Amino acid sequence: MFKDILKVIISLPSQHVIYGTISLVLCIAATWVYKNSSHKIKVIIIQTIGYLAIFNEIAFQAYMFYYGIWSPSTSLPLEMCYISALLVPFYSRKMSSRDLKNWFFFAGFGGSLFAFINTNLSEIEHIYVSIHYFFAHGLVIFVMLSIVVDGYRPTWYDYFNAIKWTSYLVCTIIVTNIVLGSNYMFTFKKPEGVNFTLLMPDWPYYFLIMLLIGLIFYTLMMACSIFFYKEDINA
Helix, strand or coil: CHHHHHHHHHCCCHHHHHHHHHHHHHHHHHHHHHHCCCHHHHHHHHHHHHHHHHHHHHHHHHHHHHCCCCCCCCCCCCCHHHHHHHHHHHHHHCCCCHHHHHHHHHHHHHHHHHHHHCCCCCCCCCHHHHHHHHHHHHHHHHHHHHHHHCCCCCCHHHHHHHHHHHHHHHHHHHHHHHHHCCCHHHCCCCCCCCCHHHHCCCCCHHHHHHHHHHHHHHHHHHHHHHHHCHHHHHC
């Protein structure tokens, strides 16, 4: 199984590896700058990130309209990571919100991280599609790192709250997919491209496995937080 997973990662399109590496380096660099900035500058950085998240999605929607490829069944930002990216502007206006921090820590980071190590994009995607993809996911990862830098540590209440809201979202997306005949969050069909669902059985089993992987990831995030920041959580 490990060899199969490694094979999927090695088979990723070259542009995915290039843009993904650039995005991760920029995330780490931006986090370092953020960590060493004053509170006032931190607020400005997060607000700027919020505006960039809005611009990124509006520009992408305009791009699809311009080229006549926009469709309600494929073009709405209803994937986990794009929903998280659209929450960044709200967080930039209310950085004290524990619910939003909780969402970015578990759901936002989990979805974006998996988007870096596998993809539903192909080698022939237009360059702008890839830029939009990594820009959105990179913003979410940066926000997650910034809240950890600022001292956010999840409690067990946060953990179960994240599971609850993720479950609500998945159910909502399933209903939306039935109405639109779409496949947002890949609830009814495996994503295209090079990704881990290639190693999974067909629907509905792959989707159930994806949900299980998500739950395991949430649990690992909570376990790591307890292990590395036990004193902070107890405080």
